[in-house]
Amino acid sequence: MRLTDTEWQLMNCLWEKHPATARGIAGRLPPEVKWAYTTIRTLLARLVEKGAVREYKEGNTSLYEPILTRENARRSALMTLVNQAFDGAYGPLMHFLVNDPNLTPKQRQALEEALKEQPENRGGTENGGDNR
Amino acid sequence: MRLTDTEWQLMNCLWEKHPATARGIAGRLPPEVKWAYTTIRTLLARLVEKGAVREYKEGNTSLYEPILTRENARRSALMTLVNQAFDGAYGPLMHFLVNDPNLTPKQRQALEEALKEQPENRGGTENGGDNR
């Protein structure tokens, strides 16, 4: 599931708190984003159409809820990046990250920390093909 | 500099070998990509227009050469990803990578390897604002 720029913004709000109304989302968008209420509705409708979001009515009001998980959205965004920019392999990406001058020493360290915090390969998530 | 899906394909060919003709690029595209010659020309023209590629004539033939470096294209693609999908921070990305079940133990190890190979923070590239 590919998300566009605007869709990421909406999904980020939805993941943060849901179900949510269009108005509620408007309130949680970053301040520099000034979309008309109807714009948000349109984008939400597209997300529903794509199957990334579910819409249901509470009386007359539409409530929205993510179907696509943040986890899965991230995974596919990352795979896309790796495929198009890093020869389809994690290795080059890693290499790039560690060498990235934009990465502060602190971040680099965090990276190492994160690596240490190795999970014992917790089960589940054997990917049954369903991207919820 | 944002590249679209198709632009990545062309740029990948160009970085691999340049200068190159449209015909030459056609030859180096992955086999599943079957674009008409004119499609390639159109995409190259758009890249030139964007300033990612330089075009010059050798007699009557157009030769293309990347202006945007792979390094910079990667950097901005990564930043875009981090910004829209990982709260703008490397940390969450790292965390995600290490925990990604799609990452095989071998890849995970590669990641660690990459991390070890720490560069002595070689100078330069202090980002003068120029994205060549």
Place this chain on the structure above:
DNA sequence: TATATTTTACGACAAATGTAGTAAGTGTCA
């Protein structure tokens, strides 16, 4: 040189994306 092959220069067009607007329905409060 007449013909076949390539390149170039432009134009086209559908689908996806970004961004609204309008009209009609519903709820709300003086």
Place this chain on the structure above:
DNA sequence: TGACACTTACTACATTTGTCGTAAAATATA
């Protein structure tokens, strides 16, 4: 009960992206 305010349902429209096609010019070749 009328005047507002908010929702919904549609429609709209400019750009960007993905994919070519055609005609004319340049090159190569028989």
